Amino acid sequence: MVEYLISHLWLLWTIIMFVCLILELSSGDFYVTCLAIGALAAAVSAVFHLPFWIQVIVWALCSVLSIWLIRPRLLRRLHDRQHERLSNADALIGREGTVIESVDPNGFGYVQVDGDAWKAVSTDEATIRKGERVRIISRDSIIVTVVRV
Structure with missing residues (x-):
């Protein structure tokens, strides 16, 4: 099984992506979603048979960039102040x-x-x-x- 995953790293990154998306359902703060976006980018790099260390760098960079660029937009979209209900x-x-x-x-x-x-x-x-x-x-x-x- 391990040998299969090593030869098909795109599958490992895809599994990581889905695990992150499932974990996001319990947190709701979009940090884990950004890790899933990074895992998707790493899966794409694995399809092109890039070395594993490059895939990890792609995952880290894309995760950080999505936290910086995508997460604020998602939060603004989700927590629109016009529809805020006081509690x-x-x-x-x-x-x-x-x-x-x-x-x-x-x-x-x-x-x-x-x-x-x-x-x-x-x-x-x-x-x-x-x-x-x-x-x-x-x-x-x-x-x-x-x-x-």
Whole structure:
């Protein structure tokens, strides 16, 4: 089997390419895809019966070049900012809630949004009383900044 692979190095590079593509399914960061692109280039060089050390250099160069040239384009295409959905605490910005503990001008209070209580500060000069509606305009860690609605 080893002798067969040594005489057919293109098959070895093809196997490496498919293993890299399968591994990419679990990572999703496109580094392993770039290694697969390098393995494809090495397989092409093996078809032309270039020495193994040249095939390894072709694999390394093509992998590095694809990380440098192709990966950024793939990431921009996949992670388009227009369709970005906010999650976790970032999704709170712009939402409305109810004050459950008065928010003093220079102190803290609590607001409830969708059943969750959040520590809040206000940009208003007056106290926001319990029961008033507020809108979250920003957050800093677990503290949200609110304004009256």
